[in-house]
Amino acid sequence: xxxxxxxxxxxxxxxxxxxxxxxxxxxxxxxxxxxxxxxxxxxxxxxxxxxxxxxxxxxxxxxxxxxxxxxxxxxxxxxxxxxxxxxxxxxxxxxxxxxxxxxxxxxxxxxxxxxxxxxxxxxxxxxxxxxxxxxxxxxxxxxxxxx
Numbered sequence: 001x002x003x004x005x006x007x008x009x010x011x012x013x014x015x016x017x018x019x020x021x022x023x024x025x026x027x028x029x030x031x032x033x034x035x036x037x038x039x040x041x042x043x044x045x046x047x048x049x050x051x052x053x054x055x056x057x058x059x060x061x062x063x064x065x066x067x068x069x070x071x072x073x074x075x076x077x078x079x080x081x082x083x084x085x086x087x088x089x090x091x092x093x094x095x096x097x098x099x100x101x102x103x104x105x106x107x108x109x110x111x112x113x114x115x116x117x118x119x120x121x122x123x124x125x126x127x128x129x130x131x132x133x134x135x136x137x138x139x140x141x142x143x144x145x146x147x
Contacts, residue, residue: 007054009054009055009056010055010056010077010079011055011056011057011058012055012056012057012058012120012122013058013059013060013066013067013068013069014057014058014059014060014068014120015059015060015068015070015071015120016059017042017043017044017045017046017057017058017059018042018043020046020057020120021035021043021046021048021057023096023097023118023119023120024048024050024057024118025048026092026096027092027093027095027096027097027098027118028050028089028092028093029050029051029092030048030049030050031048031049032046032047032048033047033048033049033054034046034047035047038059042059043057043059044058044059045057045058045059050081051083053081055079068120068121069120069121069122070120070121072121074121075121075122075123077122077123078115078123078124078125079122079123079124079125080124080125080127081124081125081126081127082127082128082129083126083127083128084128085128086104086112086113086114086126086127086128087104087112087114087126089126090104090114090116090126093116093118093124094116097118097119098116098117098118098119098124099116099117100114100115100116101115101116101117101123102114102115102125104126106130106131108142109133109134109138109142110129110130110131110132110133110134111127111128111129111130111133112127112128112129112130113125113126113127114126114127
């Protein structure tokens with residue numbers, strides 16, 4: 001990646017970064033790119049990559065506004081990941097301890113998707129394009145609205 005390339009790199013807040021790194025390795029096959037440690041040797045921040053897509057895991061810190069989903073009792077973000085084999089990613093994550101929220105399914109709007117919750121409360125939708133993808137403004141009946 002060049003310095004000025006536009007990339008999207010979510011930062012997930014967790015209580016225990018080391019535990020999260022190990023889960024994501026097992027569940028998604030992530031690779032460690034960066035580990036920043038605290039004075040006591042615990043991990044403060046980890047940069048990991050999922051099939052080339054970078055995301056960060058950050059320790060929840062007192063005195064900051066960022067909170068882990070566990071502390072909030074839920075999450076405000078759904079992480080969408082397009083992958084060649086979303087079924088395999090879902091299966092691997094479930095075997096590692098993730099919980100299915102929406103089973104993998106092919107939809108009329110052209111995506112195959114499934115959603116899960118990881119042990120830290122983050123929600124992930126794994127998906128791929130499997131048909132003609134809807135474009136424009138679609139009404140509640142699934143019919144495109146006229147411009």
